[in-house]
Amino acid sequence: MSEVNGNGARLVERIDQLIRELTEIRDEVTALSESSSETPVDPTIEEVTEEATSPESDETTPIVVDEELEEKVPELTLETAFEPMVDFHTAGQLSVADSFFFANELFGGNRPELNRVLSEIDRLSSVSQMRHYLTETLDLNVESDEGKRFYDFVLSCSTRR
Structure with a gap:
């Protein structure tokens, strides 16, 4: 029973973190819309309360976007936001034949x-991150026979958290 309570507490913590991140994104969108000719997004009651209680700062730091990094980060969608966390364990799993095949x-x-590449994959935490890494960062065609075989190998080395 305590394991269920622990999982519930972790889920509540993740939900709280997602709410904080979404609030930050909403603030960024509001700031962007205020600087453009579009109609600004109305702030929520929580945002108004936070602004009223936070210390004012006259200095604003512009956000610098690294375009190369932006291309490498997968787009967060509703489908990927709630995707199960996965551990990849590819180290030491390749046979000698597969190692030569994939390398060549x-x-x-x-x-x-x-x-x-395998050590980078082991650091990822979801299947969509892994697929994005293979297709976008490495420009690997996972539809080709070789790419599909590599993709399937990596999936076979994954376990859900």
Whole structure:
């Protein structure tokens, strides 16, 4: 029973974190709409209360967007926001034959690059992040036979949290 309560507490904590992040995003959208010719978004009662109680600052720091980084971050959608967390454990899972196959077919014979990619994948926490990393960052065609085989291998090395 205590495990259920612990899971419930973790879920409530995640929901609170998501609410904080969504509030920050709403603030950014409001700031953007105020600087454009569009009609600004009306603030919520919570935002008005926070503004009334927070200390005023005359200095505003412009947000600098790194376009290269922006391209590498997957778009957060409703489907991916509530996607189950996954652990990838690809280290040591490749057979010698697969190691040579993936290195030669996908990474131009560069086995250290294959190992680097696998260690990067092990740091990801969802299937959509992994797919985005493979398709967008590495520009890997997961629809090709070799790409699908690699994608399936990585999925086989994953476990839900």
